[in-house]
Amino acid sequence: MARVMWKGAISFGLLNAPVALYPASHSDAVDFDWLQKGTLKPVGYKRVVKDTSAEVDKDDIIKAVKYEDTYVVLSDDEIKAANVKSTHTIDLVGFTDPADVSFFYYETPCYLAPAKGGEKVYALLREALLKVKKIGVALVVMHNKQHLCALIPTPQALVLNTLRWDAEVRAPDELDLPAEGLKEANVKPKEITMATELIESMTEPWDPAQFKDTFRDDIMKLVERKYEEGKASEIEEVKIEEPETTDETDLTELLRQSLQGASARTPRGVVGPSSKTPPPKRASRSSSGKGARSVH
Template sequence: MIWKGAVSFGLVHVPVRLYPATAHVGVGFDLLDRRTFDPIGYRKINKATGEEVAKEDIVRGIEHRKGEYVVLSDEEIRAANVASTQTVEILAFVNAAEISFLYLDTPYFLAPDKGGDKVYALLREALRRAGKIGVANVVMHGKQHLAALVPSGPVLALNTLRWASEVRDPAALTLPPEDVGRAGVTAKEVDMALRLVEEMSSAWEPAQYHDTFHDDILALVARKVKAGKTHALETPEPPAAASRDNVVDLSELLRRSLGARAPATPVRAKKTKRDTESEAKGASA
């Protein structure tokens, strides 16, 4: 549990506890000294003297003028806005589809605290039926976040959001016009692209997608351990490049994709009945 407080909307308060919703399962590389293979630690260094600084001597500060800082203690930071550190304050309810994935940051779980089951269930059901999510303010780890309160099956999830100032404006990018005709795309190519999208469409089942890099790295580690190479530094051979035809005709690329027996994808998953029917449909096209 990270903290406990309440979800507040109108005059209603839902006592809740906040829990992490994700777990890191990637490959954890340790930094080593290549001469001795001793682990390398993380040190906090005084940039002026180059000396290591003890944890108890590190404080938080905000630079208000070049080289001059205002120092704030953890207690002062918490006291600056006590109420918001204990409350998920819902500011508005919006349609879920209106929030771009660009704003999504970190997900958490909210569970009802003592005496909060009924009102928790009520809020979850109201959001589900309305097709809305709650946009809220919350303070975690000494920082204020915008967040989305989202019903997800039996749980209310709290997903922190990026502030508008943190999402860059794509206007500075060189992009093709939104009118695909002006971009040189033909109606026939659009039709084939739509067919390809339909053939490759399936229900969202996150468990069927795997971190193949993680699996391959662990397999490589196992092979090196078995070979007794637990300290050897080797330069790995580059993987063989996939053979690709030099095709620049978009229509031809789409036709080849539609006629393929299986989509070129790194996903390791079993074929479903729908996938098989889709392949048959593509082969007959």
């Protein structure tokens, strides 16, 4: 079973239900360790006093906030007592249409599950949200940080997805972008027609199970080859080829060729139903683990 990330209650009007948060995803990325060049000894970190470099035991570290010309020390209990409700409660402050929340704001999804005694309120909230096709907007403090969240219903579970604050989302104004509109961006009508045809020809229902992390597989194949060839401690010289930039003088011919090859093209990272390639051996130290199934 996945580890509990947070325990508390969810507040819905005058209703309160005990709940717990669980991770809705896990990482299976390659775990790169840091080694000292030459000795190949692992490199680690130590907690040290900045001006003396003296090592500090974890139990001797306290929290503080710099204010004016000094540090104000705060204990975990003091932090919780500053706003008891926010540190123990997912406070539903409103509801909205899912389409109204831009994808820019979404961060990390977590499963919300009822604790003992909260099953009925949990089910009531889940079914009510499904019925009206809304998501909840909530506030909660986790790990000494307040989060804005979206409470999203699925037929099985409620998902609490942390959101970015509005002040954290940057506008694209500072970027050098093409002008809006076909004429202003110097896009020819024939080019937009062929581009939309290419998009349509490559459009299919979303099925995340078709995709896999080919970068991880490529890295592990490289690791296994170097190990089997006795070159584990050697750095090989390789030539990196930079992607070619498309000549924008006339995109019509490239679009035509793309349309011709679209039906036979298998995107990198897509796993076809006839794929028989066995998975690479796992590294002795893997970051993968058994996690909750992600919501699609």
